[in-house]
Amino acid sequence: MAIYKYQPYYKYDGATRAEPFREELDLEQQKENIKDFFSEIENYFGSDVKFERQDDNYILITSDISQEDCDERVKRCLNSLDLYANRTPYI
Numbered sequence: 001m002a003i004y005k006y007q008p009y010y011k012y013d014g015a016t017r018a019e020p021f022r023e024e025l026d027l028e029q030q031k032e033n034i035k036d037f038f039s040e041i042e043n044y045f046g047s048d049v050k051f052e053r054q055d056d057n058y059i060l061i062t063s064d065i066s067q068e069d070c071d072e073r074v075k076r077c078l079n080s081l082d083l084y085a086n087r088t089p090y091i
Contacts, residue, residue: 003090004061004070005054008037008083025082033081040081044073060090 010030015022025033038053041061045051050062061070071087078085 001062001064002067002070004063004067004074005058005088005090006061006074006085007058007088008034008078008081008085010034010082011084022082033083037077037081037083041074041077044077058088 010025010033012024038059041059042049042051045061045063045065048063049065050060052060052062054060061074063070065073074085
């Protein structure tokens with residue numbers, strides 16, 4: 001099984017062509033969205049995946065799926081919360 005590690009964060013780059021009415025989230029909403037990421041990410045995977053939160057900043061995802069598939073599922077969750085994530089190697 002592979003282990004993938006992600007650190008969600010918020011970044012405001014302004015409105016985009018795809019989201020012309022995008023507004024910057026206040027600090028409290030940013031924290032809430034990051035907190036929601038850790039609880040909602042499980043909805044994007046099946047039951048054969050293990051999740052482990054590390055240091056309140058990272059999540060470890062253990063699964064047999066490919067890196068690309070895992071990245072895509074994480075990306076869908078992040079997009080729903082207006083977040084980004086750094087993928088870091090698991091050591």
